[in-house]
Amino acid sequence: MNTVKPGYVRPLDLRNGRVDLGFGAGGRAMAQLISELFARAFANDFLARGDDGAVLPAPAPGERLVMATDAHVVSPLFFPGGDIGSLSVHGTVNDLAVMGARPLYLAASFILEEGYALAELARIVDSMAAAARAAGVVVVTGDTKVVEQGKGDGVFITTTGVGALPAGRDPGGARARPGDVVLLSGRIGDHGMAIMAQRESLAFDSEIVSDSAALNGLVEALYAAVPAEAVRVLRDPTRGGLATTLNEIAAQSGVGMELDEAAIPVSPQVHAACELLGLDPLYVANEGKLVVLCAPEHAEAALAALHAHPLGAEAARIGAATADPQHFVQIRTGFGGRRMVDWLAGEQLPRIC
């Protein structure tokens, strides 16, 4: 008599197990990883179908679809204020949000390194699921590949998102006009410095916490307060920081910018850490900040709307777009002089003296 229970599968050892090449081989191990880890964490009807893709409902009449993708290779994988899981959700959600769209669905693709602890992977996936729930997006499809040991850095995650763009909204980097007001939703540099403080080569302790957050709620609050056409440009200043974002907008729109250094919020900790390392917070990455270029007559209402939202409590008016055929971003220094805020040349490297 056959004593083996039909369909019996020994569950994944999520406490002590490790990723092996079998998890990416398309066999039972992979099916198990999907059902016991991903489908459990992301639990939704789209994934539950177990098909190769997700069938999504059409957008409401008048709405358009927006699509964005973002690859995440952050090191370390866990940092104060987040981890690669939550970051991979926020990254794509924010890309959609700054297009003016309401983020709806995410696809997630994982590249796992052989030998990576399943317990850590489960933490990352749970954090990702929590971030998705908080942002109101659903992870509807995904993929997993495993690379040999030494060929990855634990976990790489790429997310692709789809959002719905309500009629009338059309923010874009090329839409800034001279006179538009530049608003910033809060302190800059927190994410980049939180990551840098964790790296082994920099032995300094800090209380800096990443600002990693989903911005779609803040963007909705903004659109609720001002006419859609008053919102000229929305951006999240990630890699390259605020300086790079503003230079991109200046180049795309063919305008200059005049900023007021004293108005740009920087936490004392980030200021101090940047000072110590010879970095400029204007070029340090953020993962939960919003830059808005707004028509001047609606700037006050826009700023008030940002202030009223938890993610915009420290929002500030930091400058304005100008007519400048050179498209230079200039800043009035707190000291009383002026200078350019240029594109970053290469990576920001600390100075010696």
Add this chain to the structure above:
Amino acid sequence: MKYVDEFRDGTLAAGLARAIAREADSGRDYAFMEFCGGHTHAISRYGVADLLPANVRMIHGPGCPVCVLPIGRVDMAIRLALARPEVILCTYGDCLRVPASDGLSLLKAKARGADVRMVYSAADALALATREPAREVVFFAIGFETTTPPTALVLRQAAAQGLANFSVICNHVLTPSAISTILESPEVRRLGTVPLDGFIGPAHVSTIIGSQPYAFFAEEYRKPVVIAGFEPLDVMQAIRMLVRQVNEGRAEVENEFSRAVVPEGNLKAKTLVAETFELRRSFEWRGLGLVPYSALRIRAAFAPWDAEAKFGLDYRPVPDNRACECGAILRGVRKPTDCKLFGTVCTPETPMGSCMVSSEGACAAHYNYGRFRDVPVRVVDRAARLNANQETA
């Protein structure tokens, strides 16, 4: 941030600016050289030039360690790191992008398989050697007198521990000899075609060497020297002190940075350096050429930790692009915008000459922070000026 923000205060700056404008003699021009890249950076970063009257001009000197590092020295490090897979080459972040021969830099050599790592201190490099006993850790040491004592310290620690897998490529250079070279240049010394009315003396370098070494320049060349901190208010105060010296016909060494610099310097650090290093007869400076007795090499007692001796490294000089004006810019003879290469083929992304290499270099500082000033008239400026004219009328 305490002890920093106090020295960046806009209100105090405005007061100092008024004082300088009041004291500067409108019947003459003042040209002062800030020797250090740290000062160059502060002047550009905070827009200090906007707070100075038109007849007070700052000349950016050669005190940027990365800028004056000759290509041949970087080539030497790259050759070593590429030829020997057991070598881990460590250096300060600033050095990684310095362009070398064959379109390489340490960063690009890394992409070609060399193990190049950024460290924040000499001590980090030593710790790496302890952690990686099977590898050869080579510290590419650069900098003026400020970064020399830490290099001396790790050499002595390596010797004391008998750490056989650690060595240093020593590129440390000396400030006073570079100042001498500038003052001895024909334009400054004999022809007088380049007016140089005084120096802002180094901040961090002077914490080590003290203020005494500058007395010679004040006496021999009749040039006032004011040692100043790296904060923008320090620079403004130093300019005011220089203006006063010039007006009163004095040429003295004054110390604005008295919160950190004493006349004799840091005796412990100076002893450490003297015991570990000796003078090189001559050393090449990018932009200045061969400067006699301007650099240090590791003493024979520490030869096992001297990478040049240990790996038999040879130095092959590499000439700069012939159109490059860095040498003249460093002596104050030319401005960055006088150079044909500036902003065309020579940019911070693709630096051709030394002054464009680091953000402390004269050309890079002007490119990154000041090039908007080169544009003739801006639309908003014109409107503002019209308004101002109407108001005064």
